[in-house]
Amino acid sequence: MEDIVALRLEETLRRYPKSRSSLIPVIQDAQSILGYLPREALLKVADYLGVPASAVYGVATFYAQFHLTPRGRHQVKVCQGTACHVRGGRSVLEAVKTELGIGPGETTADRKFTLERVACVGSCSLAPVVLVDDRIHGSMTPEKFRKLTQVSAAKERARHRVFRIRMVFKIPAADTPLFKKNAACAGKVIPETAPYSFTGLRQV
């Protein structure tokens, strides 16, 4: 873990009492800072709370909300609930898989998309549906999805500059100009929420 990230994690930890009951909120916070839960972060949490690392890992793997691998910038969720299923949800999923070149639970090599299959998002009247981040796209077809990704890619290019800030996982050596610039940006962009979460960035 890079120093700045480690520092932010430590700051977060200090806000919580050293007790097992803090575990879930702590790793929720850790994930919102880091975008996912890397091994070192979980070890740090375990060490701070005095909870065995295996128990932290158990909780982090139990809940669907926690991720142990880096996530894409966009979360694509393809519904496979009953309503979506009868209206062709499966072929939508196949198309999404082909289009992104990844399976459910995976992230594209460029870290742009993470694909997940979900079971009902409560929008059955629009079935079949696909969620891209928090937005629901109804009556989905393979064609429509291809278009959607193209639009998203265009938007992405427009935002590219902003995203770059988030992508600075590897902090350059201290005292170099790039380091100072990144550190300054990181501080500015994200006052409260995470430097690497999508919601955080949208507030810019």
Next chain:
Amino acid sequence: MPRITIDGRPVAADTGSTVLAAALKAGVYVPHLCFLPDLDPYGGCRLCVVEIEGMRGLPAACTTPVRDGMVVHSDVPAVNHVRRVTAELIIADHQASCLECTSNQRCELQRAAAHLGIDQSRLRPGTRRAVKDTSNPFFIRDMSKCVLCTRCVRLCHEIRGVGAIDVISRGYDARVAPFWETPIVESTCESCGMCVDACPVGALRPKNEQLPPAELVRTVCPYCGCGCGLVLGVRGKKIVQVRGDGFDTGKQAQLCVKGRFGLDFVSSPERLTSPLIRHNGKLEPASWDEALALAAGGFSRIRDTFGPDALAGFASAKCTNEENYLFQKFMRAAVGTNNVDHCARLCHASTVAGLGMAFGSGAMTNSVAELENADCIFVIGSNTSEAHPVVALRIKAAVSKRGADLIIADPRRIDLTRFARFHLRHRCGADVMLLNAIMHVIVTEGLEDRDFLDERTENFGSAWEVIRHCSPEAAEAVTGVPAGDIRGAAVLFARAGRAAIVYSMGVTQHVTGTDNVLALANLAMLTGNVGIESAGVYPLRGQNNVQGACDMGALPDWFPGYRKPADNLVRKSFERAWGRSLPEKPGLTATETLDAVFKGRIRGLYIMGENPALSDPNVSRTERALEKVDFLVVQDIFLTETAAHADIVLPGASFAEKDGTFTNTERRVQRVRKALPAPGEAKEDLWIIRALSERMGYPMIYPDAAAVMVEIAALIPIYGGISYERLENGGLQWPCPDGSHPGTPFLHRGGFIRGRGRFHPTPYREPAELPDAEYPLLLSTGRLLHHFHTGTLSRKTGGLETLSRPGLVEVNPDDAEVFGIRDGDRVLIESRRGRVEAWAAVTGRARQGMVFLPFHFRETPANVLTNDALDPSAKIPEFKVCAVRVKPASVPL
């Protein structure tokens, strides 16, 4: 006692018991998988559902407490139907290849299925991933057979306090795994193997334990002073299985990795199988007659030429009470000298001296089990979870089950600090200052136990004269512990209802060892924590029988039972019993003996089961002494570093090959039973001592070990009521003065053994050698979990070698930076006495300014470096502090 009815059968249940426990106790089988008597009720497997009149649905018997008058239906169709479906679901998810499973016929799932009459699987097989983890040297984790009862998980968390594994993921994917699903050997697993014994099926199974034993022998673990009961499974003159002995409790007896898996040394091909005699500089096999005649001849010649005091003997804390008793009797009566000592000199001599002066007895005041009910536990200078793992379980349980407060004073961040409220990270050797400051706070805050001080103790005034100058601020400057932490810990300790003090080598192995112990005794008395249950002072004894060897008088200044040779009445009584006149003058201690060799005062040495060539401080000097001594006889089970210097080597028997008793750290005398014959020509040590004694004109006639115990009981009042017959029903804690006495769980009840507890002033003195410009770091030595002492026993088990890499020296990251050392570097450690090469482990475990080197390994003999400066009264060397410098080694090996 609640009375309930199970399937029409009246059953008397224990109060607070569950329906399942009551049924099983009454001999009614109720199918179950997740239940284990040692663990909290869980209700996970749902196989033990029962019908209880007046209760809705089918409650799980294992989570339902009994109530008087309860009517339980277990073996009825409605219940069995539900159980059958549950069992079928479990079986569908379990790789059932029973014939090729080592758990066949011991499998609890098999038993449940048979009980429920399941004869075919109706359900589609599950999709459980077959992951087999064979990384641990001692056991296999085969998750295709796991039934997710989580016994292993709960045991690891609840009882062992380790938590190496947990249930991960959910639903069909749920499985038991270590953190990040690494191989178990890379996790925090301590390899105790208790989960293996707890597994109801074959998912966890030991390697190298395929053969079921033909015979079970109950005995005692040969490693540390915890004195855990073992059950050895024997087949064809080999130990094929080792379990904890739960005979007394009905629960799973906890062991550590050494006791459970570390007994390979017994059948090691390196065992000595015949006597050896040095011919032209080489040790060559010889007959017993030759060896004994030569040994007896050599000793007699020296005795007759130079007098009996030219001979000295080292008895052994690894040998039985009977052997130690005979050994010292041999030295005193057959040879005629008090020059007999053993390795207690190197570990708890300061305890025997210090607690003796303060309380009147050097032994641990209370019992290990009582720790669980203490309100506060102060652990100082003891890495309990590695050096005394099973005692540490009690400390962990006190914290996690009862909410006791744990205070740790240790320069290293030992594992137990995970459970601690305060970790006082003081500089090595500053213990007295720290303790004085703690007492300073207690008195200035008015938290001392006035009544106890007035009624039970004396001389507090003179102790106070020293303590009053030791404010926490003054102590902070010396110890490096923040004054606030000293205050907090002191108040916590003083306010606790029952506070126990646990200590070990970190306290005793200093030139101020006796002062350290006296300061701890002062602290215990100041807070009124002596003579009551679950409080007291716990010096954890290092060896399986170091307590016993001391009790038996294998000490130069004490006759058996801690009686003074100078006391005419005492001496006369022993002279009557042994038929010889006995020496009055105290003999030489082990540490002084080696000096005397150089001065030519000691010419012959008889060493039984000790390895000073690796265990004594400044070993290059020790080796020179062993070389110089005219005549050296070593009796051991291996050709140790010490035996390699001998003129005659006599092959003894290991713990598994003889009868006898060990006395553990809580004064509990326990039976050691013979399970195997000694290999080759090797003989039981009792036989050897007797044969030697006979050849020196002092025959000792005992038909067996039991007869020796009869003599011990007759001569040592605190062992007066101990006999092999009584020990059949479990151990007895001395003092046990007569045949009807139940033993003494804690000492000093109602009054100290010496009358009044005595305070001693303990002014702070610096260690003999502190870091300076030339040697800027402080070296401390100690034990690791996986090894024991000089490794003579533990290093014969290959698996233990893989678990602890030999030759690592712990260096603090800050120091590593200063001295240009990176993790994994080959480094050179130098002191004024020698140099050792080791691999650097850069870790925050070590305090800044100190390095830590275990003393188990001949590759990195820590005692080449250590200082042989002695505590003036106890003559214990300062193993824990010396000055060294560390630098990268020029040529990597």
